[in-house]
Amino acid sequence: xxxxxxxxxxxxxxxxxxxxxxxxxxxxxxxxxxxxxxxxxxxxxxxxxxxxxxxxxxxxxxxxxxxxxxxxxxxxxxxxxxxxxxxxxxxxxxxxxxxxxxxxxxxxxxxxxxxxxxxxxxxxxxxxxxxxxxxxxxxxxxxxxxxxxxxxxxxxxxxxxxxxxxxxxxxxxxxxxxxxxxxxxxxxxxxxxxxxxxxxxxxxxxxxxxxxxxxxxxxxxxxxxxxxxxxxxxxxxxxxxxxxxxxxxxxxxxxxxxxxxxxxxxxxxxxxxxxxxxxxxxxxxxxxxxxxxxxxxxxxxxxxxxxxxxxxxxxxxxxxxxxxxxxxxxxxxxxxxxxxxxxxxxxxxxxxxxxxxxxxxxxxxxxxxxxxxxxxxxxxxxxxxxxxxxxxxxxxxxxxxxxxxxxxxxxxxxxxxxxxxxxxxxxxxxxxxxxxxxxxxxxxxxxxxxxxxxxxxxxxxxxxxxxxxxxxxxxxxxxxxxxxxxxxxxxxxxxxxxxxxxxxxxxxxxxxxxxxxxxxxxxxxxxxxxxxxxxxxxxxxxxxxxxxxxxxxxxxxxxxxxxxxxxxxxxxxxxxxxxxxxxxxxxxxxxxxxxxxxxxxx
Numbered sequence: 001x002x003x004x005x006x007x008x009x010x011x012x013x014x015x016x017x018x019x020x021x022x023x024x025x026x027x028x029x030x031x032x033x034x035x036x037x038x039x040x041x042x043x044x045x046x047x048x049x050x051x052x053x054x055x056x057x058x059x060x061x062x063x064x065x066x067x068x069x070x071x072x073x074x075x076x077x078x079x080x081x082x083x084x085x086x087x088x089x090x091x092x093x094x095x096x097x098x099x100x101x102x103x104x105x106x107x108x109x110x111x112x113x114x115x116x117x118x119x120x121x122x123x124x125x126x127x128x129x130x131x132x133x134x135x136x137x138x139x140x141x142x143x144x145x146x147x148x149x150x151x152x153x154x155x156x157x158x159x160x161x162x163x164x165x166x167x168x169x170x171x172x173x174x175x176x177x178x179x180x181x182x183x184x185x186x187x188x189x190x191x192x193x194x195x196x197x198x199x200x201x202x203x204x205x206x207x208x209x210x211x212x213x214x215x216x217x218x219x220x221x222x223x224x225x226x227x228x229x230x231x232x233x234x235x236x237x238x239x240x241x242x243x244x245x246x247x248x249x250x251x252x253x254x255x256x257x258x259x260x261x262x263x264x265x266x267x268x269x270x271x272x273x274x275x276x277x278x279x280x281x282x283x284x285x286x287x288x289x290x291x292x293x294x295x296x297x298x299x300x301x302x303x304x305x306x307x308x309x310x311x312x313x314x315x316x317x318x319x320x321x322x323x324x325x326x327x328x329x330x331x332x333x334x335x336x337x338x339x340x341x342x343x344x345x346x347x348x349x350x351x352x353x354x355x356x357x358x359x360x361x362x363x364x365x366x367x368x369x370x371x372x373x374x375x376x377x378x379x380x381x382x383x384x385x386x387x388x389x390x391x392x393x394x395x396x397x398x399x400x401x402x403x404x405x406x407x408x409x410x411x412x413x414x415x416x417x418x419x420x421x422x423x424x425x426x427x428x429x430x431x432x433x434x435x436x437x438x439x440x441x442x443x444x445x446x447x448x449x450x451x452x453x454x455x456x457x458x459x460x461x462x463x464x465x466x467x468x469x470x471x472x473x474x475x476x477x478x479x480x481x482x483x484x485x486x487x488x489x490x491x492x493x494x495x496x497x498x499x500x501x502x503x504x505x506x507x508x509x510x511x512x513x514x515x516x517x518x519x520x521x522x523x524x525x526x527x528x529x530x531x532x533x534x535x536x537x538x539x540x541x542x543x544x545x546x547x548x549x550x551x552x553x554x555x556x557x558x559x560x561x562x563x564x565x566x567x568x569x570x571x572x573x574x575x576x577x578x579x580x581x582x583x584x585x586x587x588x589x590x591x592x593x594x595x596x597x598x599x600x601x602x
Contacts, residue, residue, distance in 0.1 A: 007321045014365055015314030021357040022306035029174055031356040036178075036271035038340060038355070039297075039347050045227040046289045050253050051234035051281050052076070053260030054095075058238040065264065069110035070101060072241065074117040076257065079240060079247055081121050086251040089205040092125040092198045094167060094258030094266075094281045097154040111155060119161035123205065125197050126154050127167035130184060143218060148186055165197030169268065169283060170220065176269040177283055179220045182213055195287035202254055202292075211294035214350055221296045222352050225270065226289045229278040234260060254288065256281045300351040309339075313361045320369035332366045412526035417475045418486035418518065418564070419543050420459070421550035422450055422493055423468035425513045438508050443467060446512065449500055453492040457485040462537055468550070472538050475525045483520045483567045484597075490516040490558040491597055497556065516558040517549025518594075520567065548582035549591060558594035571598045 025031060054065060062068055073093065081087045102108040118124040132146040139145045151166075153159050166184065169177050183192045192200070196213070203210045215221045237257065239245050258281030259266035267277040270286075278286075290296055316335055320328045336359055343355045424430075424446055431439045447464060454461050454471045458479055462470040471489065473482035493514055501511040521542035529535050549559040565574060574592035581588045 007318050010321065011314040011318040014317040014361055015310035017310075018313045018357050018361045019306035019310035021360070022309060022354050023302045025302070025354060027356060027360070030360075031354050032172065032174060032176070032178070032271070034356050034359075035343075035347075035352065035354075036176075038344055039222075039352065040225045040270075040272040042228050042231065042272060043226045045231045045233075045285070046292065047233070048253050048292075049232060049285045049289060050250060050255050051232050051260065051285060052237050052240055052255055052257045053234040053281070054258065054264065055234075055236050055260040057236045059261055059263075061238045065095075065259075069108065070097070070114035071110035072237075073257075074110070074113035075241060076237065077114075077117040077121050077124065079243075080250055080255060082247050086248040087121075088123065088250045088255045089252045090123050090125060090198050090201045090254045091121060092194070092254065092256045092284075094127055094194065094256060094284060096127055096129050096152060096167070097158055098152050100155055107155070107157070111157065115155075115157035115161055118158060123201060124162045125194070125201060126158060126162040126164060127194050128153050128164050128191065130166050130168050130186070132168075141217070145218070148184060151186055151191075163197050163201055165192050165194035167194045167280065167284075169280070171268070174269075176271055177223070177278075178271055179222050180287055181218070181220050182215050183219065193287070195284045195291060198254060198256070198284070198288055199291040206252070211291060213291060213296050214298055216298040221298055223283075223287055224290050224295045224297060224347075225272050225286045226293075226295075227282070227286060228272045229270070229276040229282060232282055232285045234281075256285055256288075258284075295348070297347050297350045297352045300346070300353045302354070305353045309358050313358060313365070316362060317365040317369070320365055321372070325370065325373070328366060328369060332362055335362055412524045412528070414522055415475055415525045415538075416521065417523050417525065417538055417542065418473040418483045418520040419523070419538065419546035420454075420471045420473070420486050420490055420516065420518050421468060421547045422490070422514050422516045423466075423550060425515055425555040427467040427512070430510055430512070434508065434510065442504055442508060442510070442512065445500055445504065446514075449496045450493055450514075453489050453496060456492065457489040459485060459489055463535075470537075470543075470547075472525070475523075475538055476536060483564060484571060486518050486520070487558075487560065487564065487568055487572060487594060488597055488599060490518050490560075491594060494556055494558055513555030515550055515553030515555060517546050517551070517553055517560075518558065518564055519543075519546035519549060519561040520564050521545075544584060545582065545589065548584065549589075552580060552582070552591075559591045560594055562590040562592075565592050571600075572596070573598075 021027070059065065062072065077091060080091060097114075099105050100107045100111050102111070118126075129152045130148050131150040131152065133149045134146075136146050139147075153164070154162070168181075170179050170181055172178050180193055180195070182196060183190045185191075200210060202208070213221055235245055235249075240247075258279065260279050260281065266280040268280065268283055270278040270283065312335075316331065319331060323331065339355060339358050343353055346353055424443075427443075430442070434442070446467070447469065450469045450471075451461055454469075457473075459471045459473045460475060462472050464470075471486070473479055473486045473489075479485065493516055497512070497514045501513070505511050519542055523538045523540040523542045525536075525538040527536050528539065545561060549561060553559045559577070560574070565572075573595045575595055577591045577593050579588040579590045
């Protein structure tokens with residue numbers, strides 16, 4: 001119950017965290033990067049949009065643009081309109097024609113010619129440009145915006161005969177152009193962006209009902225770029241002026257004339273530009289194509305998105321804490337993949353949502369669940385090791401844990417082992433005389449002695465049965481020299497009993513003695529029992545014989561079998577007892593009484 005409650009609290013925390021991150025857009029740079037990669041995939045540019053580029057070739061032939069006579073632009077219009085049946089639908093100039101070119105700002109023949117050509121053409125769009133105040137302020141709707149300080153128009157004669165649109169583009173905090181403000185209100189009059197002015201004229205020319213461009217509360221909309229830098233067809237302006245291009249190539253097209261050289265400083269960072277910047281005319285071309293195809297989107301309500309994604313992330317976190325690693329991994333991949341797919345679909349239908357926060361939350365949640373699971377597994381492993389140390393010599397457990405080999409075969413297996421049994425002589429009579437507290441105290445002292453002796457020699461404490469102790473050697477893990485270790489254990493118990501006798505005599509006025517039996521040979525070891533209660537132990541004649549030897553041993557005596565003697569006879573001293581009958585065996589067993597061992601480090 002506590003674990004479930006903790007998981008619920010964690011899931012609620014994850015949901016709240018995702019909501020807060022989505023609403024505040026704290027990691028907006030990462031969010032931009034992901035949305036750029038998904039939303040700004042080149043879709044193919046329109047052949048109806050053509051760029052007449054004021055490029056390096058044009059500048060080399062005609063000189064710096066600020067020295068040109070505007071007669072060049074008049075000539076360009078006349079060339080494009082030379083055949084009325086194949087003239088462009090729109091001719092747009094992404095150049096601010098402010099002021100006259102004559103001395104002391106007086107009008108020139110070139111200025112007049114350009115204005116006249118534009119008027120005759122009737123399909124020319126030119127740009128204005130706003131100057132914004134540097135300090136943001138609240139507008140009439142209570143929203144933060146940058147007030148317009150001034151506006152720059154083309155010279156008067158041109159202004160009166162062309163359609164105008166402002167060329168300013170919005171840049172996000174990372175200086176990338178992702179959004180546009182569709183229109184600005186200046187002196188009570190709506191002024192549309194350059195691309196919108198071009199689009200409206202194109203629709204009017206072709207009898208098309210313009211697509212509606214949705215905007216957010218700030219009057220902004222996100223640009224879905226169709227091409228990357230250099231994708232739109234661009235023709236050098238000087239090639240058109242020199243007659244190298246057939247004007248029919250621009251039939252019913254939208255022609256945008258603008259800077260296409262780095263030195264003209266009309267280039268911008270764009271979301272699909274990679275390492276290259278995009279010229280202003282290309283930005284406007286992308287905006288224009290989005291209008292033609294009705295492919296704009298606005299940011300979805302962050303509060304609604306935060307609530308939905310927060311709840312989903314909280315639920316998935318809860319599953320992570322309970323599911324297996326492989327299932328959590330599959331769920332993580334599916335959840336992120338589905339979110340990205342849904343994000344693209346929603347964007348294509350006019351709404352852009354933040355994607356990065358779900359990914360951050362799910363990845364961190366997945367790592368957290370793995371880390372917690374790993375830590376809990378380590379703690380559980382440590383707990384198992386500590387529990388194992390109560391049955392197996394601690395140093396044996398430590399060595400096995402370092403190797404990571406905890407495999408114990410389920411069921412049973414034949415294994416050669418040494419078995420030791422020991423119990424207290426006269427315990428039943430003593431327990432009838434002493435109080436229960438005294439009996440328990442004596443028994444604990446005895447068990448402490450036998451356990452330490454077993455663990456000292458790397459044996460496994462199999463079980464306590466009343467006042468009897470059973471130990472095995474070479475089970476469940478391989479143990480070197482296990483028969484000799486069993487013999488050493490038996491002698492350690494007998495020798496340790498002398499000191500224990502003195503202690504018990506002082507405390508309780510009673511003494512005890514031990515009888516020990518040791519045998520070795522094949523036995524079945526493994527998990528014995530049923531599904532709901534198992535005991536890892538050893539069974540078989542070898543075990544039974546060791547128990548019978550112990551029951552025949554006198555106080556302070558260690559009886560070993562012939563098999564034990566044969567295996568370690570060079571390192572022990574014994575007294576030959578001879579063949580004795582053992583309960584449950586048809587034939588007698590030849591036994592020896594252990595006197596001493598030639599102890600070395602084992």
